[in-house]
Amino acid sequence: MSSSTIQVTDSSDLSGQSTSRLVLQMARRDIATLFRTPWIIISRSLAFIIQLFVFAYLISGLVVKFPGFFPYYAVGSVVSVVASISFIIGYDIFEEAEEGLLDYLLTLPIPRREFIIGRALGGAIRAMIYTIPMFAIVAVLENFSNPLSLLAAVLDLFLLAFGVTGLSITVAVSVRSANRFDVVLALLELAVSRASTALYPLAFMPSYVAALAPFSPVTFAADSTRAALSGSSLDILGLAGLLAFVAIFLGLGATFYFRRLEGGVYA
Amino acid sequence: MFANFCIDLFVTAATFGNLIGSSYFLRIAPGSNLITAMVAAFQSGRDIWREKYIKDLASYLLTLPISRKIFALSRITGGVARSVIATFPGTLVISYLYGILFSPRLIEAFVIVAVFSLGIVGLSIAVSAFASTIEVFATVRSAIQLYLSFLSTIFYDVSLFPAIVQPIVETNPMTWAMQAFSALQSQGSTFYPISVLVGPSLAFALLGAVCYLWYTRL
Numbered sequence: 004m005s006s007s008t009i010q011v012t013d014s015s016d017l018s019g020q021s022t023s024r025l026v027l028q029m030a031r032r033d034i035a036t037l038f039r040t041p042w043i044i045i046s047r048s049l050a051f052i053i054q055l056f057v058f059a060y061l062i063s064g065l066v067v068k069f070p071g072f073f074p075y076y077a078v079g080s081v082v083s084v085v086a087s088i089s090f091i092i093g094y095d096i097f098e099e100a101e102e103g104l105l106d107y108l109l110t111l112p113i114p115r116r117e118f119i120i121g122r123a124l125g126g127a128i129r130a131m132i133y134t135i136p137m138f139a140i141v142a143v144l145e146n147f148s149n150p151l152s153l154l155a156a157v158l159d160l161f162l163l164a165f166g167v168t169g170l171s172i173t174v175a176v177s178v179r180s181a182n183r184f185d186v187v188l189a190l191l192e193l194a195v196s197r198a199s200t201a202l203y204p205l206a207f208m209p210s211y212v213a214a215l216a217p218f219s220p221v222t223f224a225a226d227s228t229r230a231a232l233s234g235s236s237l238d239i240l241g242l243a244g245l246l247a248f249v250a251i252f253l254g255l256g257a258t259f260y261f262r263r264l265e266g267g268v269y270a
Numbered sequence: 271m272f273a274n275f276c277i278d279l280f281v282t283a284a285t286f287g288n289l290i291g292s293s294y295f296l297r298i299a300p301g302s303n304l305i306t307a308m309v310a311a312f313q314s315g316r317d318i319w320r321e322k323y324i325k326d327l328a329s330y331l332l333t334l335p336i337s338r339k340i341f342a343l344s345r346i347t348g349g350v351a352r353s354v355i356a357t358f359p360g361t362l363v364i365s366y367l368y369g370i371l372f373s374p375r376l377i378e379a380f381v382i383v384a385v386f387s388l389g390i391v392g393l394s395i396a397v398s399a400f401a402s403t404i405e406v407f408a409t410v411r412s413a414i415q416l417y418l419s420f421l422s423t424i425f426y427d428v429s430l431f432p433a434i435v436q437p438i439v440e441t442n443p444m445t446w447a448m449q450a451f452s453a454l455q456s457q458g459s460t461f462y463p464i465s466v467l468v469g470p471s472l473a474f475a476l477l478g479a480v481c482y483l484w485y486t487r488l
Contacts, residue, residue, distance in 0.1 A: 042405040046412040
């Protein structure tokens with residue numbers, strides 16, 4: 004998934020560039036990989052369409068204890084897709100490390116902080132580009148038309164994407180074995196999505212899941228997005244949770260673990 | 271794999287059980303195990319793809335003193351064994367839920383998983399033989415997994431599907447694997463669903479073997 008072709012400006016130019024420009028330069032590289040892998044877009048879109056129009060449509064006919072399950076699931080499935088796609092950046096970085104490309108990237112005259120923020124930003128924007136058409140389908144289906152509500156929902160999704168990319172990068176740089184990395188990231192992805200209110204309401208979860216689900220970043224995003232789209236109120240708690248999630252995994256975690264990359268060995 | 275299965279069963283299936291009814295949890299429980307079997311079976315194809323394009327091991331493996339036919343057969347057998355081992359605890363959990371853990375019918379549960387895995391291993395090897403990039407492999411795998419999961423009777427009866435889709439659902443190997451597990455739950459005979467499942471599984475295994483022989487040709 005990672006690209007072997009890197010567009011890099013001459014190092015003398017880079018040293019004189021502002022922080023935001025360097026961050027954007029790194030982000031642009033990750034966004035560019037999106038358009039080089041159309042198969043991934045096709046498979047993810049197909050999965051979303053089948054999940055929504057086959058699974059959610061048929062299962063909502065069986066769910067009698069929770070009226071309006073289809074709209075609930077539709078919004079949650081978009082949130083779940085954002086989280087799932089944002090995890091891909093970790094696989095990209097791990098693959099780059101395995102192929103030796105990361106060593107090269109680390110020699111570029113870009114400070115580590117800008118590098119990590121740029122990668123996370125690129126991963127998040129990429130996830131949003133993937134998801135916006137799906138979000139549009141749900142918005143049309145459910146008749147969400149208030150521009151402010153839509154904007155607030157997109158902000159929630161972006162914050163989730165930004166935080167998850169930070170988390171994914173943190174895992175990618177802290178787990179050195181390929182098998183262990185695959186397992187950890189896949190389980191993490193499954194756990195944060197399934198143990199959340201994205202796909203089903205908290206009241207119906209078994210008690211052992213209901214105790215954990217309120218702390219999942221996907222729950223923060225799902226609740227906040229639903230609140231924004233329904234136009235009821237601003238979900239301050241959800242928004243605060245998302246911001247904290249972004250701060251922890253992007254600001255602290257990723258930067259701290261990035262230092263461990265230097266001279267490391269991937270097996 | 272077992273952790274994956276546990277999340278599928280004790281989080282997702284349990285929640286849908288609460289949303290729809292307790293009998294629904296028992297109905298979809300084997301689906302969690304069959305999905306795990308499907309993922310494990312697809313690993314065989316992924317490994318073959320990685321041997322060729324990432325690890326550069328394919329040429330070495332082909333120098334081993336084993337005939338190609340036996341080699342192809344062993345890849346398929348190994349994939350099935352791996353899938354059965356990966357789902358071993360899950361099959362035990364389902365057998366416990368269905369009250370057959372300490373009965374000879376436990377063997378039938380493993381036979382269902384093995385026959386189902388046989389077809390998926392064959393399919394995954396066939397895909398790996400033709401996929402030139404990991405993206406193509408992942409996309410085809412994803413499409414097959416979507417078909418097996420959502421266009422089958424894991425989550426709902428075939429009668430809920432539109433009439434035009436029902437033949438697709440009824441010919442889905444996952445549907446027959448689910449029916450075989452349902453027969454275990456109702457203490458009925460699994461002979462018919464398993465014998466139906468054997469057909470596509472053998473066909474896919476043969477396809478996988480032929481594609482692998484093509485892939486390893488000189």
